[in-house]
Amino acid sequence: MKKSILLLAISLICINSFATETKLMVRAKAKDAKFVGSSIGGAYVMVRNAMNNNILAEGLTTGSTGNTDLIMKSSHDRYTQLSEESTAGFMAVVDIDQPTFVRVEVLSPMNRKNAQVQASTELWLIPGKDILGDGIVLEIPGFIVDILKPNTHQYIALESIPETGLEIAANIVMMCGCPIQEDGIWDSKLMEVKALVYKDGEPLGEIALKNPSQNTFTGQLEITEAGYYQITVYAYNAKTGNTGVETINYVVRG
CATH class of the missing domain: 2.60.40.2550 (Immunoglobulin-like)
Structure with missing residues (x-):
């Protein structure tokens, strides 16, 4: 019995040792406006394994709505980053041991039930290959x-x-x-x-x-x-x- 438990523990350690921490920044951005952040209660984010629907990470976007001049008053070239360090987002941190197809779901704004919009997209996460900066930005119309x-x-x-x-x-x-x-x-x-x-x-x-x-x-x-x-x-x-x-x-x- 003790030997079985030991072997199970060793197996779990081996499996976890191959899992790699991978970061994914998720943001919600109002259509024709700025990012959904703490001032409106944030947007609720869920990152799911698209194959089995398991939730890998979840939480609220927090931070400011962003730089008004940059977002609303400036023309944007390709690769222009619209977010800053203080701009609202949710940093999803998942442990995966192989490329994983995920679904990113956003419910926004979290605290305004009469106006909530659900938006989603799907993408591949690759172990150790972080998606940062603006990250994944989901548009929230209305x-x-x-x-x-x-x-x-x-x-x-x-x-x-x-x-x-x-x-x-x-x-x-x-x-x-x-x-x-x-x-x-x-x-x-x-x-x-x-x-x-x-x-x-x-x-x-x-x-x-x-x-x-x-x-x-x-x-x-x-x-x-x-x-x-x-x-x-x-x-x-x-x-x-x-x-x-x-x-x-x-x-x-x-």
Whole structure:
């Protein structure tokens, strides 16, 4: 019995002795914007063996969104590295003893469930051949849309709504958390933002939302009747193809 255990231990040591530590940098980058990092809660990364689906490494991207001038304001030649030492990423460290085909999965942004996008790619990892620098960069399209007013399942008295209408307000940012405003790097004038309104399950109309301040889009909805209301706010940039949506429901009581 002791001899069997000893032989097993020796076998495991021999197997592990051939395994080589291999590093893979993984980053998530918002479409038309910067990297997904700590300021928005990071992107969740999983590196799997594509053959058996076993997770080889997993964790969050951490760090800054990156250098704005380099990423957004400069033309890029071939081999230009967009990341810096402080730029958000996840360093996957795996031990492999032979070339291994892996699947890299990213769920981003981790803490914004209504806007999460899953992106993935596959590649070969070769023992001891690190993939560093920008590493593997997965693009995350879209906008993060949060409806601020009215609140989800809010009960609103009809008589309390002013003549100017019920205020609709939404907070909208890029998928990395980067700010949106008129004439900014992410220019709200290039975006179409509207609220689609439904009453008792039927379309009631749509309202264009304006951008009076950074990340904030507002409009006024005229309401004359009680009922069950639903608002869907969408953001759309025809130039980049980025889109974002959120829906809430509320009740107007007579």
